Amino acid sequence: MIYINQVKNTKSIEERNIYPYNIPSIANLNELTLQKNVTFIVGENGSGKSTLIEAIAINAGFNPEGGTRNFNFQTKESHSSLFNNLKLIRSAYREKDGFFLRAESFYNVASEIDKLFEFERSKQDLYYGGSLHERSHGESFLALIQNRFSGDGLYILDEPESALSIANQLSLLVMMKDLVDKNSQFIIATHSPILIAYPSADIYQVSENGLNLVNYEDTEQFKLTKYFINNHQIMAKELGLV
Ligand SMILES: Nc1ncnc2c1ncn2[C@@H]1O[C@H](COP(=O)(O)OP(=O)(O)OP(=O)(O)O)[C@@H](O)[C@H]1O
Ligand SMILES: [Mg+2]
DSSP: OOEEEEEEEEOOOOTTSSSTTSSSHTTTTOOEEEEEEEEEEEETTTHHHHHHHHHHHHHOOTTTTTTTTTOOOOOOOOTTHHHHEEEEOSSSSSEEEEEEGGGHHHHHHHHHHHTTTTOHHHHHHHSSSSGGGSSOOOHHHHHHHHHOOOSSEEEESSSGGGGGGGGHHHHHHHHHHHHHTTTTHHHHHHHHOOGGSSTTTTTEETTTTTEEEEEEGSSHHHHHHHHHHTHHHHHHHHOOOO
16 A cells, blocks of 8 residues: 655755755755656765655654654654645555654653553553553564554664664565555665665665665665675775775
8 A cells, every 4th residue: 555655845946055955855855756566765874864754754744753643742843844845646545554763763762652541551551562662673673563563554764773683674575565465655765785675676866966766786885795795805905995
């Protein structure tokens, strides 16, 4: 199921020297078509992925710092004004579940969950498999997805790989497939060459002129990782490490 079909930028851009329109990819974004159950957004550090994905999430009703639609905690006022100017074209079907998960503020989401279930620990065990603070970063990330993502859902993830070992990134792919089979849509910003291998996903490359669809094997992640692994000794020399 595709819940968000398209993202349109409705603003005529005059503020090219002010965040977020000083980011070329955001200034040049007109519309983004989402037609697959899994859409990835890839690009260099600072290219605007989090800014965009956060604005999509806020428009879809999520808390800017992450969580479900019922989370309204705020630890800082740092989200951009981009969400005011984005328009989401949504399908007639509404998702039953949803989560905005950002690696950056996962700690605060875990604290918020502890607080919400302060007097209902058995419910927390049921929904989240216990406190997320009492597991390692990667363990708690996977536990959240395993226990809390129930399908028929819209899941917006920002760098989910950052907590995960390579093996657990493979586990995440399997969990995603299971959730896609249960009518879910994922929108994911990532640097992971593993996650973007999800079959038949759309991959948008963020660049100065906006966002463009790319094939898996044409992504920087794929090409550079492949080159590095096949030539790590040569590269160590090229980088002046030896
Ligand atoms: N609150 C803010 N105020 C001003 N500038 C910001 C703010 N947040 C981010 N920026 C700038 O906007 C640009 C894009 O940031 P963004 O976080 O969207 O990048 P990103 O593609 O997610 O990068 P990364 O891969 O490192 O997560 C960066 O140059 C950053 O310095
Ligand atoms: Mg980011």
